[in-house]
Amino acid sequence: xxxxxxxxxxxxxxxxxxxxxxxxxxxxxxxxxxxxxxxxxxxxxxxxxxxxxxxxxxxxxxxxxxxxxxxxxxxxxxxxxxxxxxxxxxxxxxxxxxxxxxxxxxxxxxxxxxxxxxxxxxxxxxxxxxxx
Numbered sequence: 001x002x003x004x005x006x007x008x009x010x011x012x013x014x015x016x017x018x019x020x021x022x023x024x025x026x027x028x029x030x031x032x033x034x035x036x037x038x039x040x041x042x043x044x045x046x047x048x049x050x051x052x053x054x055x056x057x058x059x060x061x062x063x064x065x066x067x068x069x070x071x072x073x074x075x076x077x078x079x080x081x082x083x084x085x086x087x088x089x090x091x092x093x094x095x096x097x098x099x100x101x102x103x104x105x106x107x108x109x110x111x112x113x114x115x116x117x118x119x120x121x122x123x124x125x126x127x128x129x130x131x132x
Contacts, residue, residue, distance in 0.1 A: 059068065
């Protein structure tokens with residue numbers, strides 16, 4: 001399981017072009033099929049959740065040891081599902097005119113304040129449950 005322990009800053013120089021390239025790819029894919037007409041925010045959000053559910057299905061009913069082995073065997077399939085989630089994130093951020101790099105940086109700054117390393121390190125507690 002991945003936990004964010006420090007602020008991750010995506011730079012416009014390196015990662016922005018990658019995000020922009022991926023966004024252009026998914027837009028071209030969608031536009032070639034004339035699917036934008038079906039992509040209202042509600043249905044895109046539902047599609048995002050459905051794809052996230054497909055990620056979860058890979059891990060359902062497995063213990064940690066089983067997951068470890070499963071990931072080795074099914075890495076590509078899990079990657080496909082994660083890519084489907086990213087597809088919808090990129091489409092939604094584009095269609096809602098949200099700079100996803102800026103939004104991620106802003107959110108990570110908020111998370112850094114909510115979960116300061118000196119209190120959050122090694123703890124799964126929610127920030128509201130930290131002892132003073």
